[in-house]
Amino acid sequence: GAGVSQSPSNKVTEKGKDVELRCDPISGHTALYWYRQSLGQGLEFLIYFQGNSAPDKSGLPSDRFSAERTGGSVSTLTIQRTQQEDSAVYLCASSASSSRVFKNIQYFGAGTRLSVL
Amino acid sequence: AQKVTQAQTEISVVEKEDVTLDCVYETRDTTYYLFWYKQPPSGELVFLIRRNSFDEQNEISGRYSWNFQKSTSSFNFTITASQVVDSAVYFCALNAPGDGANNLFFGTGTRLTVIP
Numbered sequence: 001g002a003g004v005s006q007s008p009s010n011k012v013t014e015k016g017k018d019v020e021l022r023c024d025p026i027s028g029h030t031a032l033y034w035y036r037q038s039l040g041q042g043l044e045f046l047i048y049f050q051g052n053s054a055p056d057k058s059g060l061p062s063d064r065f066s067a068e069r070t071g072g073s074v075s076t077l078t079i080q081r082t083q084q085e086d087s088a089v090y091l092c093a094s095s096a097s098s099s100r101v102f103k104n105i106q107y108f109g110a111g112t113r114l115s116v117l
Numbered sequence: 118a119q120k121v122t123q124a125q126t127e128i129s130v131v132e133k134e135d136v137t138l139d140c141v142y143e144t145r146d147t148t149y150y151l152f153w154y155k156q157p158p159s160g161e162l163v164f165l166i167r168r169n170s171f172d173e174q175n176e177i178s179g180r181y182s183w184n185f186q187k188s189t190s191s192f193n194f195t196i197t198a199s200q201v202v203d204s205a206v207y208f209c210a211l212n213a214p215g216d217g218a219n220n221l222f223f224g225t226g227t228r229l230t231v232i233p
Binding site: 031035040042043044048050056059089105107108 | 121152154159160161164167208210219221
């Protein structure tokens with residue numbers, strides 16, 4: 001597609017359930033990022049994938065959060081045993097960056113709004 | 118450590134007024150990149166500008182202009198003759214790859230409301 005696509009756009013779940021959020025980056029973009037935006041807050045970095053390199057997981061808030069990227073394209077962010085504090089908008093971005101020196105622009109999807117009841 | 122501060126939480130202006138959104142950043146890296154993004158009510162972040170630390174030239178794009186001053190670690194954004202469609206949350210962001218960070222560090226955003 002023309003831009004970064006995320007699904008679902010909205011997700012309501014019960015506390016304790018697992019959820020999966022999907023991101024389809026811009027075709028050809030090697031770098032993919034997940035961020036979390038809580039109400040009234042800026043964006044908080046979660047995880048970064050670059051090509052076939054090991055992901056940078058330094059932003060994941062707990063071991064309940066994990067992500068994978070299959071075939072260097074689509075990514076899935078999984079939250080296990082969801083808690084109410086996980087409620088937020090989860091944003092995915094991709095960029096054409098292929099070098100260690102970040103200099104390319106991140107293009108964002110519209111996000112998935114997660115509500116944990 | 119990297120940090121971005123947007124001290125203005127909310128700003129309201131009347132249409133056609135000029136408005137400046139402030140951004141102050143912190144980094145120990147000498148090579149870094151600064152960004153502005155716009156987040157309209159639809160939620161998708163829209164890229165506006167990228168500036169690297171070696172280019173202090175101010176930039177103008179239509180009604181938008183950016184003032185980058187390394188001496189004060191600021192990267193302010195001015196909208197001239199504001200319009201209702203400019204109403205959005207604006208985020209300033211920083212990347213300093215020398216710190217080993219691959220991601221963007223965002224400020225908390227400034228919500229701009231343009232009143233018709």
